[in-house]
Amino acid sequence: MIRFNQVYKRYPGGYAALKNLSFDIAEGEMAFLTGHSGAGKSTLLKLIAAIERPSSGSVLVNGQNIGALKLGAVPYLRRNLGLIFQDHKLLFDRNLFDNVMLPLQIVGFDHRESARRVRAALDKVGLLKREKANPISLSGGEQQRLCIARAIVNRPTILLADEPTGNLDAESANDIMDIFKSFHQVGVTLLISTHDESVLRQYQSRTLTLKQGELQS
Amino acid sequence: MKGWLFQHIKVMQFTLRRLRTTPVASLLNIVVIGIALSLPTGGYILLQNVQQLSRQLVGTPQISVFLSMNASQDEIAAIGKQLQQHPVVARIEFVPREQALQQLQKSTGLSDVVGGLSQNPLPHAYIVYPKTSDAREQEKLRDELRTWPRLEHVQLDSEWARKLDALLKFGRLAVLILAALLSFALIAITFNTIRLQILTQRDEIEVAKLIGASNGFIRRPFLYFGLVQGLLGGAAAWLIIAISLALLNISLADMAQLYASNFSLHHLSIGDSLTLLVFSAYLGWLGALLSVAQHLWQIEPR
Numbered sequence: 062m063i064r065f066n067q068v069y070k071r072y073p074g075g076y077a078a079l080k081n082l083s084f085d086i087a088e089g090e091m092a093f094l095t096g097h098s099g100a101g102k103s104t105l106l107k108l109i110a111a112i113e114r115p116s117s118g119s120v121l122v123n124g125q126n127i128g129a130l131k132l133g134a135v136p137y138l139r140r141n142l143g144l145i146f147q148d149h150k151l152l153f154d155r156n157l158f159d160n161v162m163l164p165l166q167i168v169g170f171d172h173r174e175s176a177r178r179v180r181a182a183l184d185k186v187g188l189l190k191r192e193k194a195n196p197i198s199l200s201g202g203e204q205q206r207l208c209i210a211r212a213i214v215n216r217p218t219i220l221l222a223d224e225p226t227g228n229l230d231a232e233s234a235n236d237i238m239d240i241f242k243s244f245h246q247v248g249v250t251l252l253i254s255t256h257d258e259s260v261l262r263q264y265q266s267r268t269l270t271l272k273q274g275e276l277q278s
Numbered sequence: 279m280k281g282w283l284f285q286h287i288k289v290m291q292f293t294l295r296r297l298r299t300t301p302v303a304s305l306l307n308i309v310v311i312g313i314a315l316s317l318p319t320g321g322y323i324l325l326q327n328v329q330q331l332s333r334q335l336v337g338t339p340q341i342s343v344f345l346s347m348n349a350s351q352d353e354i355a356a357i358g359k360q361l362q363q364h365p366v367v368a369r370i371e372f373v374p375r376e377q378a379l380q381q382l383q384k385s386t387g388l389s390d391v392v393g394g395l396s397q398n399p400l401p402h403a404y405i406v407y408p409k410t411s412d413a414r415e416q417e418k419l420r421d422e423l424r425t426w427p428r429l430e431h432v433q434l435d436s437e438w439a440r441k442l443d444a445l446l447k448f449g450r451l452a453v454l455i456l457a458a459l460l461s462f463a464l465i466a467i468t469f470n471t472i473r474l475q476i477l478t479q480r481d482e483i484e485v486a487k488l489i490g491a492s493n494g495f496i497r498r499p500f501l502y503f504g505l506v507q508g509l510l511g512g513a514a515a516w517l518i519i520a521i522s523l524a525l526l527n528i529s530l531a532d533m534a535q536l537y538a539s540n541f542s543l544h545h546l547s548i549g550d551s552l553t554l555l556v557f558s559a560y561l562g563w564l565g566a567l568l569s570v571a572q573h574l575w576q577i578e579p580r
Contacts, residue, residue, distance in 0.1 A: 110488070133492070136493075137490065142490075150485045150488065152485060154482070163486065167486065167489065167490055168490075169282065
């Protein structure tokens, strides 16, 4: 599903964020990505979502080569990915419902069907009762759950989460992880970056550890 | 297809809501666009009205043929016959010098002066109505008549209209230049409005790009906004002109009474009004398109 082959990422000025990465994540796998801050976790996720391009090597997502992707094709790649951000990236000028609606609007989905899907996604993360609220009124954990609802509403095959439990207390973090587990059970491929040791211990999934841009085995 | 239509309706509603959320700024923008457009459009209307008026006054142009004072009665009759038989002449009218003097006395209020004259200074005259309405043909006829003997003076009465036409042509060019300049101003206004909108909606654009929005999707609300703002600006220009014309016509009515005419300024025809609206909407759209092309690519998620 996701394949890195001798990937390097250098930024202008010569700084190498990622060095010689090679790994595979199979369809339906749930994998963790860990390492100190600055180890390159976010950069790795950005490469998968074509927010960044590899300097050398190849990144294959769903069989598409990110390095060779045309600019116009990037939106269509991202529609198959669910992106979950540490800072949520919610829009505070509209209510919960409309926030989750956005990905379906972009695709031009049928209105009635998309309303149904939005409610299902909100229900999944336990926010259905507050669909009319403004996201600013939500707690950090709830905002993160809303971000997840938005990421899953168009039923992506791959979910990428960048430090989804980074700023949350243990209980909220557990809620989030439970939601991820349920997606794993229905066959979604997940890659979750975290530096939370307790989360890693709890799950017996594969863990990719980055250290200064290199993969530790 | 239904989904596509729904999406566009949705964007349109969104655009109108966005206009409403900043009523003062929106209104000011629309008024500025309206004023900018009303200047050349108003000039165009004035020219149009003047042209129409001149056509009304000229009606069927005529050539006044003044005979020499020393032409005998026979010569005068012969000239009349000759004129009548000319192929370009529709009909002629003879104005004896006595009648001309009476007319002068009646129409100009110079009866005292005229009455004080010891002899009639006016010659006999023919008024010639040409068959053709083509100005060049008329001039040709005038020039031909000028070569005839026993004619003192030949005057084509539409000559001043020709001069006015030339003046109008000059006026039209001036209006065109003004229109071009102010169209550019309209594009600049929209360009800036959209630029500000893009900057304030940075977050939204970034998020939309992250979750797979195509450039077309992101561009659409801005283009709609430019289009609607331009359209409303055009409507504002139309209103400004309508109100100005109404005011001008009130004072024209007083003046026209003095001159015993029923002249009044006409507003834009339906076709011209539609052209104004379509053109202003197009300019708004163009300004938005340029702004989007310039600024949208700078916002990429990192």
